[in-house]
Amino acid sequence: MSGHTTALKVAIDGPAGAGKSTVAKIAAKKLGYLYLDTGAMYRAATVLALRKGLSMEEPDEIAEAVAQAKIDLVPAANADGSPILKVFLDDEDITFEIRSREVSLMVSPLSTIGPVRDSLVAQQRRLAQSGGVVLDGRDIGTVVLPNAEVKIFLTASAAERAKRRMKEFEARGENVEFDTVLKEIIERDRRDSTREIAPLKKAPDASEVITDGMTINEVVEKILDLCSQAKLHERSRRELI
Ligand code: DC
Secondary structure (H helix, E strand, O other): OOOOOOOOEEEEEOOOOOOHHHHHHHHHHHHOOEEEEHHHHHHHHHHHHHHOOOOOOOHHHHHHHHHHOOEEEEEEEOOOOOEEEEEEEOOEEOOOHHHOHHHHHHHHHHOOOHHHHHHHHHHHHHHHOOOOEEEEEOOHHHHHOOOOOEEEEEEOOHHHHHHHHHHHHHHOOOOOOHHHHHHHHHHHHHHHHHOOOOOOOOOOOOEEEEOOOOOHHHHHHHHHHHHHHHHHHHHHHHHHO
16 A cells, blocks of 8 residues: 555535635645635526526526536635635636625525536536545535545534624625624525525534634644544555455
């Protein structure tokens, strides 16, 4: 087995604003893994629907448009060297647009459309098949990669998550009241965890990490620890075979 490095599949799920994408991006870079923000894919699909003037009354048309579209996630770096994932829709950079409030309000209902999920899940599985990947989302450990070696359920209190989202909106110059953001987060949690297809829920074999009061670095370290343990476990499992 010497020299063989295990290319893990790392699944990170959790509610809106738990900090998944921030920590998943850094952890993936440290591991030298590909990072896939699956929420960004649902957001790109939402941008597409909005641009085509499609509403939630037209789920088949939305699904058809998503099946035809090219959604790409491309790793890049900010000016300070920190990792960023650029999102392209049919080769147009929509990285900024996917985080707008308009998109944030429509993405959760749109993600309940079964055939939209089918297209995006198929793409996610294809990209993840050889391992060496970190995926974050709502259904990664339960539906997309049920055989992932590392499963993490990342969460935080609704108030903590609303505080973080407020900062993001402020940075974009969008002024929103704290109570409104909190209400929208609670509503999104409710919708994401009660929908019929692939609801947000902790996989039975996932490690729960509650991030209230934890720094970004502490959360990243926790993820890397879980990955090291999984690698050791994989190695000893292979040596037994
Ligand atoms: O992680 P995020 O807030 O960018 O995700 C946006 C929405 O996409 C979220 O409200 C639910 C949906 N989503 C999903 O249904 N399944 C995923 N794997 C990722 C996101």
